[in-house]
Amino acid sequence: MTSTVPGANATSADVRDILNPATGAVIATVAEHGATGVDAAVxxxxxxxxxxxxxxxxxxxRARLLLRIADAIEANADRLYTLEAENNGRPITETRAQLSRVPEWFRYNAGLLAAQRQAVLPGDGPYLTYQERRPLGVCGIITPFNHPLLILAxxxxxxxxxxxxxxxxxxxxxxLTTLVLADVMAEAGLPDGVVTVVTGAREAGARLxxxxxxxxxxxxGGTEAGRAAAVATASRFARVTAELGGxxxxxxxxxVDPVVAAEGAAFSAFVAAGQSCVAGSRFLVQRNVYxxxxxxLSARARAIRIGDPTDADTQLGPxxxxxxxxKVQALMRAGVDEGARLAAGGGVPELPEALRDGFFLEPTVIADATMANTVAxxxxFGPVAVVIPFDDEDEAVRMANDNRYGLGAGVWTTDVGRAHRVASAIVAGMVWVNDHHRLEPSLPWGGVKESGLGKDAGSESFDDFSWIKTVVVRTAADHVDWYGGGETTRLN
Structure with missing residues (x-):
């Protein structure tokens, strides 16, 4: 499998082995492009x-072609599910559930395009003023390892x-699935050069x-990568949307019933092996149910089935x-050294020989932590749930907001007033109540503080991929002669 960058074919020395994280084995080789490859792609x-x-x-x-792409993705679904599970280690059941929704983003944005209206603006005098939206030009999209196809889509x-x-x-x-998607879009009729994939690491991302x-x-991606991108784009007044850490x-x-909450907590903490920016990673639990x-939660963690991501029975991959x-193990050790308690997991699981070179870690619960602990x-970015007790609502909100990130948050309660009150008080781009990880193409996605800038998904994202031109048309039969004694009462 090779990069799609025209005119930038890598030599045999400029390639990267792609690993299956469940086995450590090489499953593909792709070109390792740097700045030169990015220049060719741009x-x-x-x-x-x-x-x-x-x-x-x-x-x-254009809208019809986006709909054809959505259909083509569905036609290639099995291939994409399997390849992504092999490449990033997420269990096939999770991967199928996530990637089955990828076509929705193409259909949603096709719908926004088909329904788009151009604004006519009010004003005084004999003028018709309207706006046009125009495309920006070349857009660069840098995606992470954890949800490569969904985030790209x-x-x-x-x-x-x-x-x-x-x-x-x-x-x-x-x-790998990004390269396949590029082929799928081309086969659906997307013109040459409209989407180009460049494979590479830090040098390629920086150049883009x-x-x-x-x-x-x-x-x-990570907060530091987002910071660098924001500085680079600001220097030329380009736009940037950055969804970063959490x-x-x-x-x-x-x-709330602590059993019900713990079951929901297990999903939020351990789905995708905790490798999600909105993974439930610090649980603030009131003392009476702590x-x-x-x-x-510890019992749930110990019962999770760890294994081959392509096996439908597997619940946690590498x-x-x-x-x-x-890195995850070092942070767990720091939490215990600082006084927290290892309540479940914490080690490398015993697995069949075929998986012993994989990068597995047991789902872990670290209890009795404090806000002073590093793990808090x-x-x-691993399957680690940190649990901290609190006494009252005000304390819980203070603890929730006591962090440099502000991407997502969750609230578990049966009190409707409290649910709205606390959701409003939390400083985060998205808050779930009595659930977690629920997304739709129409929901703006993005955080505050060091979790990033701008929004992905929703009409907000759609609009940010265009610029606005305002057109003012004088409709009066006469003309303005400012210096010849005409209208002199209005001037901006």
Whole structure:
């Protein structure tokens, strides 16, 4: 499998092995492009925007093509499910549930395009004033390893709907489904050069954010990568949407059944092996249900089936790499050293020989933590749930907001007034009540503080892939002669 960058074929020395994190085995080899590869990809995208058919295509035709792409993704669903599970280690049941929704983003943005209206603006005098939305040009999309296809779909569908061309830089660890999607879109009829994939690591990502011909960057990744992208785009007044880190608080109040809350907590903490920016990673639990919550969550963690991600019975797959597993284990050790208690997990599971070189870690519960503990403040990005007790609502809200991140949050309560009150008080881009991880194409996605800038998904994302032109047309029969004694009462 190779990169799709035209005119930038890598030599045999410029390739990267792609691993199956469940086995450590090489499953593919892709080109390792740097700045030169990105320049070639951007040049291809710019030529397609400047002289290709895509930006000039009538909206209904572009919308129909997005719908064909959605159908083509569904036709290739089994291939995509299996490949993504092999490449990022997420259990096939989770992968199927997530990727089955990818076509929705193309259909949603096709619908927004088909229904788009241009504003006519009020004003005094004999003038008709209206607005046009125009595509930005070349847009760069940088995607992470944890949800490569879904995160790409929600951005690329909005970018394409608006008539932009796109350069995609997937994570160097999980590029495979992105490359397949590029082929699927081409087979569905997307014109040449409209979407180009460049495979590479940090150098490629940095060059894409810095490239003078890239009008917008959408990045999902770490906070420092987002900070660098924001600086690079600001220097040329390009746009940036950055969905970054998180340390999602989940508040469990004493009026809720702790067993029900713990079952929901297990899903929020351990889905995707905890490798999600909105994973429930710190559980703030009221003292009257604290002990039962910890016991139930720990029992759930110990019962989770760990194994081959392509096996339908597997409930937890590996972490993405040995490096990531080492980082998670180091943070867990720091939590225990600082006085927290290991209530469940914490080790490497015993698995069949075929999986012993994989990057597995037991689902882990760290209880009796405090807000002073490293595990309570730092993003872990692994299957680790940190549980902290609290006494009252005000304390819970203070603890929830006492963090540099603000991406997602959860609230578990049976008190309707409290649910709305606390959801309003939490500083986060998205709050779930009595649930977690529920998304729709229409829901704006993005955080505050160090969790990022802008919104992915929703009409907010759709609109941000275009710029507004205002047109003022004088409709009066006469003309203005300012210096010849005409109208002199209005001047801006």
């Amino acid at each position: 040049a291809t995208a710019k030529a397609a925007f400047d002289s290709g058919p895509w930006p000039a295509m009538v909206r209904s035709q 929600r951005s690329v569908s909005a970018a394409l709907a608006n008539g932009n061309t796109v350069v995609v830089k997937p994570s160097e660890l999980t590029p 954010t810095q490239h003078p011909d890239v009008a917008k960057i959408t990045l999902t 340390k999602t608080p989940v508040i469990v109040f004493g009026d 002990d039962r919550f910890v016991a139930t 972490l993405i790499s040995a490096r990531q597993r080492d 403040m730092e993003e872990i």
